[in-house]
Amino acid sequence: MTEILRANELSLRYGQQQVLREVSVTFPRPEAVAVTGPSGSGKTSLLYALSGLERGVTGSVWLLGHRLDELDADRLSDLRLHNVGFVFQSADLVPELTLRQNIALPLQLAGTSRRSVRERVEELVETLGLTQSADRRPSQVSGGQAQRCAVGRSVALRPAIVFADEPTGALDQHNRDVVLDLLLDQVRQIDGLLVAVTHDPEVASRFDRSISLTDGVITGDTDGVRLADRA
Numbered sequence: 099m100t101e102i103l104r105a106n107e108l109s110l111r112y113g114q115q116q117v118l119r120e121v122s123v124t125f126p127r128p129e130a131v132a133v134t135g136p137s138g139s140g141k142t143s144l145l146y147a148l149s150g151l152e153r154g155v156t157g158s159v160w161l162l163g164h165r166l167d168e169l170d171a172d173r174l175s176d177l178r179l180h181n182v183g184f185v186f187q188s189a190d191l192v193p194e195l196t197l198r199q200n201i202a203l204p205l206q207l208a209g210t211s212r213r214s215v216r217e218r219v220e221e222l223v224e225t226l227g228l229t230q231s232a233d234r235r236p237s238q239v240s241g242g243q244a245q246r247c248a249v250g251r252s253v254a255l256r257p258a259i260v261f262a263d264e265p266t267g268a269l270d271q272h273n274r275d276v277v278l279d280l281l282l283d284q285v286r287q288i289d290g291l292l293v294a295v296t297h298d299p300e301v302a303s304r305f306d307r308s309i310s311l312t313d314g315v316i317t318g319d320t321d322g323v324r325l326a327d328r329a
């Protein structure tokens with residue numbers, strides 16, 4: 099079976115600053131993986147490098163067997179649209195569209211039939227508890243509701259991978275727990291791989307696997323411990 103995601107010796111520098119140092123990591127199965135580490139350790143840079151959003155990296159990333167630096171911009175966009183969802187810290191929704199329309203967007207871009215779009219969107223609106231707010235625009239809803247919508251948009255097409263950058267970082271504790279539950283549930287339902295940056299140990303403790311970064315180097319990976327336990 100093809101691995102879902104693999105990075106081989108990823109390095110990235112911004113000017114004089116070395117942000118990632120020959121990072122190699124494999125994500126063989128659908129599970130929830132937290133990327134933790136101190137501020138400035140390179141967590142967001144790693145996430146962007148793994149998703150192909152950061153083109154300045156050296157080394158290679160294979161996503162569902164495709165080597166990202168060998169794809170032209172169109173094929174990379176297409177691969178991402180169908181197989182990758184994103185959740186950012188501030189929901190990053192399209193401000194002119196309602197929550198319902200935001201969730202529908204990736205489905206429409208992928209050419210899903212109108213009926214299937216409607217069914218999938220209604221299913222998500224209901225599961226995410228957005229029935230009352232689905233026809234409002236992002237500026238007319240709370241931060242928690244906007245972030246629940248972002249979760250819906252990220253999983254709408256049932257992608258193989260969801261990347262999340264501090265998905266609960268801007269929320270109070272109650273909304274953090276609600277959004278985290280929904281994100282983990284939804285990714286499990288689609289049998290996807292979740293790779294999420296978080297600086298919150300309570301959030302990381304809910305994940306199956308945790309990778310820690312220090313100064314651009316992976317200094318801990320609970321998968322290594324788990325594999326050693328099995329040996």
Ligand SMILES: Nc1ncnc2c1ncn2[C@@H]1O[C@H](COP(=O)(O)OP(=O)(O)OP(=O)(O)O)[C@@H](O)[C@H]1O
Pocket residue numbers: 112115117135136137138139140141142143144297
């Ligand atoms: N576009 C950029 N140009 C220059 N330097 C950058 C850029 N993006 C990030 N950096 C620097 O690279 C380093 C790693 O940044 P990154 O955002 O990946 O860290 P992080 O671990 O996610 O940090 P935080 O937890 O504070 O979000 C930081 O020192 C940051 O200032």
